[in-house]
Amino acid sequence: MNKFLSLAALTAGLMLSVAASAQEQATTASSNGSNRPIPNSDIMFSKTIWRAVDLREKQNKPMFSEGKEISRVIIEAVKRGELQVYRNDSLTTTYTPAEMTSNMSYAEASAGLSDEEKAAGFSEQDAGGGWGAASDDGWGSSSKKKTTASKTKGKTKAVVAKTPPPPPSYEYRYKDLYQMELKEDMIFDKKRSRMYHDIKTITLLVPATLGANTSGIEKPIGTFKYSDLVRVFRNNPDKAIWFNSQNDAQHKNLADAFELWLFNSYIVKVSNPNDSRLDEIYGGQQQGVLASQQAASDLIEYEYNLWSF
Known part of the structure; x- marks a missing residue:
């Protein structure tokens, strides 16, 4: 009888262990970009926050040093x-390199003509090297470099009109x-009784203030899983x-700098x-x-109240 009870208890223990292991694996998957995911059963409070990071700031300069940006x-x-x-x-969707x-x-934007050149009688057609109907050679004679038709031995032969080449394209410097922009879940772990910054993604942006960015708005370059970035940072320590x-x-x-929160940021969006x-x-x-400062203050106050009551 005792052997039977012992066997039943052992079987029940193994089943509970397998179930707990399965639940742990299901809740700690890093498909959302988290490097150290927290099981849902341990989360008492969570708020998704988006933060802007300006790498020109003094506190952020260490991760933007010359040649190691x-x-x-x-x-x-x-x-x-x-x-x-x-x-x-x-x-959910990816970019190719x-x-x-x-x-x-x-x-590169077309330089065009200056006001002095326009006052002297030059036209945009002249600046384009003859991409208009006619161009002046500087001696008062004009020669047409683009025609739509020509006659050869009594026959009319169509000539394909040339189009100006597109302006050259350049990559922004690093x-x-x-x-x-950094996306994180601010999580209070009830098992460990502390607040965690669980970073999910980091997005690189083309700043709106760049002169070459004619749109005048921030342009996303791409978004990266934080767990993938940690792996890359660890694999390239130099x-x-x-x-x-x-x-x-x-x-x-x-990776350590993000783990220790050795950078400055400000909140731009709260879920x-x-x-x-x-x-x-x-x-x-x-x-x-002002709302960003208030949101940061409210989150600190919320964490303080968790300890006070």
Whole structure:
């Protein structure tokens, strides 16, 4: 009888262990980009937050040092095939390396004519090297370099009109790509009784303030899983450096810099039913900055109240 009870207890224990293991595996999958996912059963509070990171700020300069820019590390990893790039932070669709390169490229604008040249009688056709109906050779004679038809031995032969070549395209320098957006879940783990910043994705952006960015708005280059970035940073310790200006012997890996939160950021969006950014909700950039400070204060106060009551 005792042997039977012992066997039944052992069987029940094994079944519970397998069930717990299955639940743990299901809730800790890193498909959402999390490097250290927290099981849903341990989450008491969670809020999704989007933060802007300006790499020109003094506190962020260590991850944007000359030749070791985080934008350089990420983009070169994509070009080597070491890192997957996604279209947005939903992580459902991807870009090819060529598409990402196109997103971080710009076309050189046509220089055109100055006011002095226009006053002297030159036209845009002259500046185009004869891509108009006629061009002046500078001696008062004009020669047509583009015709629509010509006669040869009594027959009319169509001539294909030439079109001007497209303007050349260039990639932005790594130093130009100083804007990032970070998506995280701010989670209170009831098992460990502490708040975690669970980073999900990081998005590289073309800043709106760049002169070559004629659209005047931030343009996403690509989004990356944070778990993938940690792997790339660890695999490239000589490149993925957080520069310690006080001690060259104590440079850190970029993965450690994010883990220790050695950067400055400001909140641009908090999860809401309309999926709106703070400046859209409050009606302007200035109001959005004030709302960002208020949102950060509210989250700190919420965490404090969890400990107080």
